[in-house]
Amino acid sequence: MIRRSPTRIEMRLDDLQIYEEIRKAHESKKDPERKASSSMNPPSWGGKIPQSEIQERIGYVPQHPSAHNRATT
Template sequence: MLRRKPTRLELKLDDIEEFESIRKDLEVRAGPAEAAAAAAAMALGADHKSREQMINDRIGYKPQPKAGGRAAHFGTFEF
């Protein structure tokens, strides 16, 4: 595999303004109740499980629970 030198990314004022405008549009569309609830959860420092759940919801990941205990994994070498 060929490696190339890292590319330098620069954050410009136009990029920041565009991000802020899109974020405000999304907050308006989502409704004030959801925005306030999300802001309150972030401000309160929600526990690790709910933060993980929020991330999973945002990226669309739905983890499947593992079946059984250690006995179910005996033949698969997944201890």
């Protein structure tokens, strides 16, 4: 429920200039980080990861059929 009428927000030219200055400063701080991270060696994804390694990473322990001790009747 709205208890009062909405307030009108107006953008001024000064607000846009301040925003552009802050954005440019923020981008200039990010640029060296991007260059440093791009110079690192990318991971090699060329080969297929073995199924056992995938299961180990996710914590899956497969149970083999011989591990079950069921009584057959």
